[in-house]
Amino acid sequence: MHRILSTLATSAxxxxxxxxxxxxxxxxxxxxxxxxxxxRAAIADELKTGSLADWAGEYGYGDGLxxxxxxxxxxxRGFAYRWTGCLGIYGQNYGTVVHREGRLALDxxxxxxxxxxxxxxxxxxxxxxxxxxxxxxxxxxxxFVNAVNSxxxxxxxxxGSFLLRDGDQKVKATGMPxxxxxxxxxxxxxxxxxxxxxxxERDMTAVDDEYHDRKATVELDAGLNAGIWxxxxxxxxxxxxxxxTFTVVRVGESSSVASIRSYNDRPLAPESGLxxxxxxxxxxxxGCKSVPVVRR
Numbered sequence: 420m421h422r423i424l425s426t427l428a429t430s431a432x433x434x435x436x437x438x439x440x441x442x443x444x445x446x447x448x449x450x451x452x453x454x455x456x457x458x459r460a461a462i463a464d465e466l467k468t469g470s471l472a473d474w475a476g477e478y479g480y481g482d483g484l485x486x487x488x489x490x491x492x493x494x495x496r497g498f499a500y501r502w503t504g505c506l507g508i509y510g511q512n513y514g515t516v517v518h519r520e521g522r523l524a525l526d527x528x529x530x531x532x533x534x535x536x537x538x539x540x541x542x543x544x545x546x547x548x549x550x551x552x553x554x555x556x557x558x559x560x561x562x563f564v565n566a567v568n569s570x571x572x573x574x575x576x577x578x579g580s581f582l583l584r585d586g587d588q589k590v591k592a593t594g595m596p597x598x599x600x601x602x603x604x605x606x607x608x609x610x611x612x613x614x615x616x617x618x619x620e621r622d623m624t625a626v627d628d629e630y631h632d633r634k635a636t637v638e639l640d641a642g643l644n645a646g647i648w649x650x651x652x653x654x655x656x657x658x659x660x661x662x663x664t665f666t667v668v669r670v671g672e673s674s675s676v677a678s679i680r681s682y683n684d685r686p687l688a689p690e691s692g693l694x695x696x697x698x699x700x701x702x703x704x705x706g707c708k709s710v711p712v713v714r715r
Contacts, residue, residue, distance in 0.1 A: 451511075451529075458513040459499040462491045472518060474545045478554055478582040485509075490554070490582055492516050498525055500539050510537020521545070521599070522557065543582070548573060549593035554582040560602045565652040567596060568607045569699040605648055607697060612707040613641040613653060615693040619676065633663070635679045635689055642671045653677065653695035665695050 466475060472494050481487030485504035492498035497515040501508065514527045523543040531538055540556030546563070547553075551573065555563045563581055566572040572581070573592035595606055617638040641647050653665040665677040679689060694707040701707070 452508075455499060455501070455511050455513055458496070459491055462493045462496040462499055465493040465496045466491070474518070474523065474552070474554070476552075477585045479585065480578050480580060480582055482577060482579045486579065488582070492523070494518070502537055502539075510539070512539060523554070544599065546596050546598060548596040550590050551587040551592050552584045553596070554584075560598065561605075561650045563596075564598070564602050564605050565650075565697075568605075568611075568697045569652065569654065571699050572596075605646075605651070607646075610696050610698045610701055610707075611641070611645065611647075611653075612694060612696050613639040613645070613647075613675075615689055615691055615695065616640045616674070617691060618689065621688055633679065633681045633688065636668075637665065637677055637679065637689055639665070639667070639675045639677055639695070640673075642673045642675045644673050647675050651697070653697055654699050654701075655689070655693055655695040662699060663689070 465471070466477070475493045476491075478490045478492075479488060486502070487504060488500070488502045490498060490500045494516070497513065499511075499513040501511040503509065512527050512529045512531055514525060517524045517526070521544065523545065525539070525541055525543065527539075527541075531541065533541075540558065542557040543554040544557055544560065545552060546555050553563070559581070563572065566580060574580070574583070574588060576588065578588050595603070595608075597603070598606070615637045618635060619638055620634075620636040622634040639647075639653070647667055647670050649667055649670050651667045653667075654662050655665065656662050663679050663681045665679050667675050667677045669676040677695075696707055
């Protein structure tokens with residue numbers, strides 16, 4: 420899945436391209452920080468009392484650079500969320516939390532505009548995985564499924580994509596994660612393979628002297644008959660080191676269409692016959708060799 424690479428790219432961009440003045444806003448004011456800290460301290464006090472809901476606690480994910488997200492939440496005192504990076508605070512908010520029908524609905528004190536810089540999921544889904552506990556944004560459930568299918572989850576040392584309860588990165592995940600029914604049915608017990616049968620659209624655009632932005636649309640030889648779903652991700656290493664992500668955008672009975680977008684200093688366009696796997700790194704992909712496509 421491209422989320423890890425995207426997170427690293429975001430970190431680099433934040434640390435190298437942004438200035439402190441560009442990220443400074445009213446939420447970073449001394450008064451806002453004081454209110455946030457008071458709310459977070461109240462949550463910490465509640466967590467110390469014990470006998471709380473099983474989802475209460477401290478969670479986080481990040482890479483130690485530009486993306487480091489922390490979340491504290493408890494039934495009575497609510498939640499406090501903060502995103503920090505190499506230049507300070509990029510976003511923070513707090514408010515109340517309500518557990519309803521297996522989901523946690525967050526009510527924010529500060530504005531939390533979707534898809535804006537520093538925003539946060541409005542609904543979190545507790546996802547147990549053995550003795551681990553994740554909190555997945557409702558809009559991220561398909562992304563989490565792709566991470567599991569790719570082998571990037573369960574994470575071990577660096578958990579850079581999804582909120583995980585503190586300390587659980589050291590806990591072995593057993594079995595499969597417990598997800599809502601619509602998503603649990605998309606989890607794979609073994610990798611799924613497909614081949615590129617046609618290049619529908621190819622676009623390799625030079626960005627600067629060394630790097631290229633690779634974009635393409637391709638046809639795959641698997642569809643509903645193989646369990647493919649819209650949004651499913653496949654992977655294939657077509658360059659020296661870069662693993663491309665093929666995201667399915669349309670599904671037919673026996674074929675599907677996928678889009679590719681990657682950033683590589685040595686772009687190598689995909690060709691017909693290329694084998695792709697749902698695993699991010701698939702050492703067992705010998706049965707998925709790239710094959711020439713014969714058209715009759």
